Amino acid sequence: MKLPYSAHKRTWSVEAWFSSVSLKRKITMLIVFVTLIAVSLTYVAFMVYDNRVAKEQLVIRMTTLAELIGDNCVASLSFMDSEDAIRTLSSLDAERDIEEAALWDAKGGIFASYQKKQGGRVPTLLPDGHYFADKYLTVTRTVILNGEAVGHILIRTNLNQLASRQRQYGLIATLLSLIALGIAAILASKYQAVISKPIVSLAKVARSVSEQRDYSLRAEKLGNDEVGYLIDSFNNMLAEIQQRDTDLLSAQAALSDRAKELQLELLERQRAERATAAMRTFLQNVIDSMPSMLIAVDTAGRVTQWNSQAERVTGVSRDEALARQLSDVFPFFEASIGAIEAAIATNEAQKRERVHTEVEGESRVRDIVIYPLITDTSQGAVIRVDDVTDRTRMEELMTQTEKMMSVGGLAAGMAHEINNPLGIILQSAQNIKRRVSKSIPKNVEVAQRINVSLEELSTYMKERGIYDFLQDIDEAGKRAAAIVSNMLNFSRKSETDRSSFNIESLLDTAVQLAANDYDLKKKFDFRGIRIVRDYAPNMPPVPCIATKLEQVFLNLLKNAAHALADSHSGDQPQITLRTRVAKKQARIEIEDNGPGMSAEIRRRIFEPFFTTKEVGTGTGLGLSVSYFIIVDNHHGTIEVESEPNQGARFVITLPFSGE
Amino acid sequence: MRASRKSHLMRLALACLLTMFLGAALPTRAEEGPTEYQIKAAFLVNFANFTTWPDSAYFDATAPLVIGVLGEDPFNGYLDAAESKTIASDRRMHIVRGKTLGDLPVCHILFIGASEEKNLPGYVEQLSGRAVLTIGDTPDACRDGAMICFFSEANKIRFRVNLEVIEKSPLRLDPRVLKLGRALEGGQK
Numbered sequence: 001m002k003l004p005y006s007a008h009k010r011t012w013s014v015e016a017w018f019s020s021v022s023l024k025r026k027i028t029m030l031i032v033f034v035t036l037i038a039v040s041l042t043y044v045a046f047m048v049y050d051n052r053v054a055k056e057q058l059v060i061r062m063t064t065l066a067e068l069i070g071d072n073c074v075a076s077l078s079f080m081d082s083e084d085a086i087r088t089l090s091s092l093d094a095e096r097d098i099e100e101a102a103l104w105d106a107k108g109g110i111f112a113s114y115q116k117k118q119g120g121r122v123p124t125l126l127p128d129g130h131y132f133a134d135k136y137l138t139v140t141r142t143v144i145l146n147g148e149a150v151g152h153i154l155i156r157t158n159l160n161q162l163a164s165r166q167r168q169y170g171l172i173a174t175l176l177s178l179i180a181l182g183i184a185a186i187l188a189s190k191y192q193a194v195i196s197k198p199i200v201s202l203a204k205v206a207r208s209v210s211e212q213r214d215y216s217l218r219a220e221k222l223g224n225d226e227v228g229y230l231i232d233s234f235n236n237m238l239a240e241i242q243q244r245d246t247d248l249l250s251a252q253a254a255l256s257d258r259a260k261e262l263q264l265e266l267l268e269r270q271r272a273e274r275a276t277a278a279m280r281t282f283l284q285n286v287i288d289s290m291p292s293m294l295i296a297v298d299t300a301g302r303v304t305q306w307n308s309q310a311e312r313v314t315g316v317s318r319d320e321a322l323a324r325q326l327s328d329v330f331p332f333f334e335a336s337i338g339a340i341e342a343a344i345a346t347n348e349a350q351k352r353e354r355v356h357t358e359v360e361g362e363s364r365v366r367d368i369v370i371y372p373l374i375t376d377t378s379q380g381a382v383i384r385v386d387d388v389t390d391r392t393r394m395e396e397l398m399t400q401t402e403k404m405m406s407v408g409g410l411a412a413g414m415a416h417e418i419n420n421p422l423g424i425i426l427q428s429a430q431n432i433k434r435r436v437s438k439s440i441p442k443n444v445e446v447a448q449r450i451n452v453s454l455e456e457l458s459t460y461m462k463e464r465g466i467y468d469f470l471q472d473i474d475e476a477g478k479r480a481a482a483i484v485s486n487m488l489n490f491s492r493k494s495e496t497d498r499s500s501f502n503i504e505s506l507l508d509t510a511v512q513l514a515a516n517d518y519d520l521k522k523k524f525d526f527r528g529i530r531i532v533r534d535y536a537p538n539m540p541p542v543p544c545i546a547t548k549l550e551q552v553f554l555n556l557l558k559n560a561a562h563a564l565a566d567s568h569s570g571d572q573p574q575i576t577l578r579t580r581v582a583k584k585q586a587r588i589e590i591e592d593n594g595p596g597m598s599a600e601i602r603r604r605i606f607e608p609f610f611t612t613k614e615v616g617t618g619t620g621l622g623l624s625v626s627y628f629i630i631v632d633n634h635h636g637t638i639e640v641e642s643e644p645n646q647g648a649r650f651v652i653t654l655p656f657s658g659e
Numbered sequence: 660m661r662a663s664r665k666s667h668l669m670r671l672a673l674a675c676l677l678t679m680f681l682g683a684a685l686p687t688r689a690e691e692g693p694t695e696y697q698i699k700a701a702f703l704v705n706f707a708n709f710t711t712w713p714d715s716a717y718f719d720a721t722a723p724l725v726i727g728v729l730g731e732d733p734f735n736g737y738l739d740a741a742e743s744k745t746i747a748s749d750r751r752m753h754i755v756r757g758k759t760l761g762d763l764p765v766c767h768i769l770f771i772g773a774s775e776e777k778n779l780p781g782y783v784e785q786l787s788g789r790a791v792l793t794i795g796d797t798p799d800a801c802r803d804g805a806m807i808c809f810f811s812e813a814n815k816i817r818f819r820v821n822l823e824v825i826e827k828s829p830l831r832l833d834p835r836v837l838k839l840g841r842a843l844e845g846g847q848k
Contacts, residue, residue, distance in 0.1 A: 075835035078705040080698070080815070084839055146708045146747040 023203070024189075024196045031188035032181065039177040039184075050169050054162050055137075059130045062139040062155055065095070070143035070153040073103055073112070077143060077151040080105075082112045089114035097157045099136065103143075104152040111151055125152055135159050198222040202231055215242035293385035297326050298378055299344055301337065305382070313387070326383075332357060333383070336368055343370040343381050354392065363643075365389045396603065397639065401631060404606060408628055411608050415487035422484060426477035429470050436461060486621045487608070500541035501549070503586055503654075504533075507577050510553030514561065526561050534578040542586045542654050548629045552638075555622040556590045556650050563594035563648060584656055585636075591649040596642045605640055630654070698816045699796075699809060700737040703770060706792060706807065707746045709833035712767055716790040716829075723753040727766030729782070730775035732756055733796065760785060768792045771805065779803045783824070790829045806830075807840065817841060 018026065069088060076085035085103050089112055092098045102113040104125050113122050123138070131138040136156050143151040198221075205219040215238050219231045287294050288308035296305030306321040306329075314321070314330045321329045327337060339350040350370040357364050367386045373379065435443055438454050447454045461467055515526045557575065564573040571593055578589040597605070597612075604610045606627040611620035630638040634654055642648035693701075707724055724746050728738065741752045757763040760782050769786065771779050773796045783793055783804035795805035801821040806828070808819050820840035825832055 072835065075705075075709065075833065075839050078708070079702060079818075079836070079839050081817075081839050146745075 023199055024192055027192035027196050028185065028188040031192065032185045035181055035184035035188075039180050043173050043177050046173055047166070047170060051162075051166060054165055055132070058137055058157070058159075058162055059139065062137055062157055063130065063141065065092075065098075066139045066141045066153050066155045069101065069155065070103075070141050070151070073153065074143055074145045074150055077103070077105060077111060078145060085112035086114065088112075092116075092155070095157070097159075097161050098155055099158055100154075100156045102154045104154075106149050106151055108152070123154055123156060125154065128152075132159075195227075198227040198231060202227070202234060206234070209238065215245055291386070293383070295326065295330075295383040295385070296373060296380055297340065297383065298380040301326050301340065303329060304378075304380060310385075313385075336370070336383075339368070339370050340381050340383065343372045344379065347372045347374070354388070363389070365392045393639070397637065400603070400606060404624070404627055404631070407608055408624075408632075411487040415484040418480070419484050419488070422477060422480050426474065426481065429473040429477060433467070433470050433474075483621060486625050498543060498545050500543045501546045502541050503539055503549075503579055503588060504535050506544075506546060506549050507533075507553055507579075507588070510550050510557055511577075513550070513554050514557040526557075528573065529561060529564055530572055530574045532574060532576040534576060536579045536581055539579050539581060539586060540656055542656060544634055544654065545629075548633060552626040552629050552652070553590070555626045559622060559650075560590060560592040560594065560648070564592055567594045582653070585653045586656060588652040588654070589649055590652075591647060593647040596644045596646045596648050597640075598644050602640055602642055606638070694735075694737075695811075695816060696734045697737045700734050700741065702809070702816065702818065703738065703768060703794065704741045704744060704746075704752070706794065706832075706836070707741075707752065707768060709836040710768075710792055711831040711833075712748075712790050713829045716767060717750070721750075723751040724748075724768070725753045725755055725764060725766045726768045726770065727763045728754065728756045728770045728772065729760065729763065730758065730772035733772055766791055768794060770794050770796065771800065772796050776800070776803075779805060787824075788827060788829075792828075792830055792832075793824075806832075810841075 021029070069092070072088045073085045076082065076088060089101045089103065092101050092114055093116070098116065100113070100115045100123060102123055102125075103111040105111045108125060110122055126138065126140045128140055128142055130140075136158055138154060138156045140152060140154045142149045143153055198219075201222075202219045205217050209215060209217050218235050218238065221228050221231045221235075284307075287305070290307060290309060293310040293313055294305060294307040295303060295310055298304055302323050303321045303326055304323075306316075306318045310321070310330075311317055316329050326340075327334050333340075335355075336352060339352060342348075343350045349372070352368040352370075355366045355368060357366065365388050367384075367388050369384045369386075371382045371384070373382045434440060436454070436458060437443060438458070443454060447457070511531055560575050564575070567573065574593050576589070576591040578591065580587040580589075601612060606623050608624040609620035610624075627638055630636045630652055636652060636654040638653075639651045640648055641651065703726060707726070712724075726738070726741065728734070732738075738754055742754055745751055755763050755766065759778075760769075763769070767790070769782070769791050771782060771793065775782070776795070776797050776799075779795055779800055780803045786793060787804075792807065793805045795801065795803065795808040798808060798810035798819070800808035801819045804821070804824060806821050806824050808821075810817055810819065818840050820832065820837055822837070
């Protein structure tokens with residue numbers, strides 16, 4: 001079986017065990033241990049000493065005995081009376097432990113001997129002295145009479161008495177030692193308290209202090225020794241700690257009050273900061289929500305504010321723009337630097353309206369307002385840039401619409417008034433032609449009656465070109481009637497025949513009509529023009545009056561064809577037809593790559609009778625009629641986008657809803 | 660004290676040598692062991708050692724112990740060796756010889772030889788109450804009033820003591836000697 005590592009490694013040591021024992025037991029054990037050592041040493045010393053003393057005593061006793069016996073034998077020796085000597089020696093029978101004795105005369109001859117046990121051998125003579133050997137003590141003395149050696153005596157005793165005495169004393173000593181140990185243990189356990197009690201009570205107090213954290217406790221002082229001093233020191237320390245605790249508590253309370261105040265302050269500040277941040281965010285959001293570009297610059301022209309609209313328009317992010325030169329970030333402002341400086345210098349707002357710029361091929365119109373910005377810390381300018389392209393266009397459109405409507409109303413009223421006299425003129429011219437005709441009997445009858453030959457009259461009129469005049473009157477009258485008829489359309493609300501039609505098929509029909517409507521006199525060949533169709537897929541049908549829309553498309557195609565005919569650029573003439581779906585509206589574009597037109601012409605192009613063509617080439621009403629058809633009849637819009645030499649694009653939008 | 664003991668030992672050794680020399684030189688009746696008077700001479704010296712005389716028995720502190728041999732001297736010169744010895748009281752021994760008591764100075768030990776056996780009672784009477792140790796050479800001497808008398812027993816020299824006489828004298832005999840000596844048997848008081 002293998003022991004676990006820890007158990008295997010664990011070694012029992014006295015020091016470790018002893019250090020874990022309580023003080024009381026420690027003192028008790030120490031005292032008992034010391035007593036044990038002392039008693040043991042005493043025991044051993046006593047036994048050794050007693051052994052020696054006993055031996056010495058034995059030697060002295062035996063020597064004395066030998067001398068006594070010897071003395072008793074002096075006369076025997078002197079008078080050579082060995083029997084008497086033997087009798088004397090035999091008196092040693094009384095001595096239990098004496099085994100044998102012998103007497104020699106002065107010459108060393110054996111004189112008398114005594115043996116307790118029979119069969120013993122006569123011992124050999126030894127010089128004076130005592131000899132411990134083999135559990136026996138042998139003592140020899142010279143017997144002296146009157147200063148002369150008269151013989152030698154030997155006494156040999158066993159050591160039984162010594163041993164028994166040793167045993168007895170050993171027993172007694174052991175008993176005494178045990179008693180002493182017992183008494184020591186009892187006394188130690190009783191009186192260890194003298195030492196341990198103050199320490200234990202101190203330890204108890206110390207434990208209470210450490211467990212309860214009650215520094216008001218005090219250890220009881222029981223004496224003026226070192227422990228007493230220790231207890232005094234401990235109590236002083238406790239008092240000091242208590243004092244410190246009290247101080248600490250008050251300091252803590254003060255600190256906690258201060259902390260609360262600070263926390264309140266902090267909360268207040270945080271609230272204020274949040275409010276500020278919210279306000280800042282709110283302001284930034286406000287600024288960002290502005291459809292205008294809002295840009296702030298400092299006096300050196302560096303960007304300090306750049307809102308979302310500015311990011312959108314310029315494509316430069318706020319982070320990129322900040323602290324850079326405005327003209328670097330957005331070259332558009334190069335022309336306005338002077339104005340910015342002027343605003344800062346004069347402290348007056350500077351305005352630049354309707355600034356035209358070309359952005360990615362698209363003409364944009366912007367209003368720039370530069371406000372001087374004076375704050376506590378800095379100076380600069382805030383620049384507001386509004387893209388007014390759409391608004392400008394709308395304004396133009398509105399103006400045009402109003403103009404067109406007033407002109408249309410005027411023209412329609414005029415046409416209405418002209419229509420009657422024109423009818424009379426045409427009627428009359430028709431009548432003149434009819435009244436000189438031979439095929440009408442009434443004319444023949446009246447001619448015969450006044451005796452005029454109708455053939456001669458006809459010849460005359462032919463000769464004088466009267467028929468040609470009449471023909472001219474008729475033609476001009478008819479043209480005027482057509483114009484009037486068109487003009488009347490300006491104000492006529494025709495709601496008939498409105499139903500949904502496919503815009504693409506209407507466009508295709510218009511292209512076919514235009515292709516057939518070539519005119520030698522007008523010098524253009526529609527078939528030489530490339531027609532590009534760019535139709536949106538899934539274009540829903542548009543509610544409209546088909547013939548009217550066809551007429552509009554035809555007008556625009558013819559207009560484009562005329563423009564292309566006038567073009568002298570080498571490009572292949574091309575008309576692009578484009579349809580798109582946009583915001584619940586159908587968007588139709590008719591675009592040519594012809595010479596284009598100036599802004600002057602563009603603004604007036606839909607006005608009645610406005611034409612760039614030579615007199616007689618057009619009525620000047622085609623685009624006006626188209627305008628009214630789209631705007632008035634179909635509630636749509638028609639615009640033209642064009643620049644000189646850039647072609648022209650007519651854009652029509654028609655609502656899908658029909659209203 | 661120690662030096663004196665040493666000198667005693669030296670003398671003892673010397674005595675031994677002398678005894679051996681004499682023993683070898685002089686003719687002996689028995690080849691083994693000393694002769695009868697050799698032993699008796701030694702015994703005389705021994706008695707001197709075991710007996711205490713009152714100070715008044717001596718003329719002064721340095722006065723020798725005088726051994727008187729009355730009658731025919733049987734010691735054959737063996738006693739002379741005693742002259743070289745001292746006794747316990749550190750006195751020298753001096754041997755004097757005489758045919759009658761009147762021939763002798765005041766003795767401390769008076770050896771009355773067999774030749775003066777018949778005169779012994781008179782001498783004893785004369786010396787009664789005096790500090791003189793009277794020693795008879797015959798076994799009956801004690802009966803006649805001698806303090807000590809020699810006799811032979813089992814081929815050994817033994818002696819009797821006449822306690823009555825001794826008690827009357829100012830002499831003190833060592834009890835150990837008294838123990839060795841055969842008390843006078845018979846009608847002795």
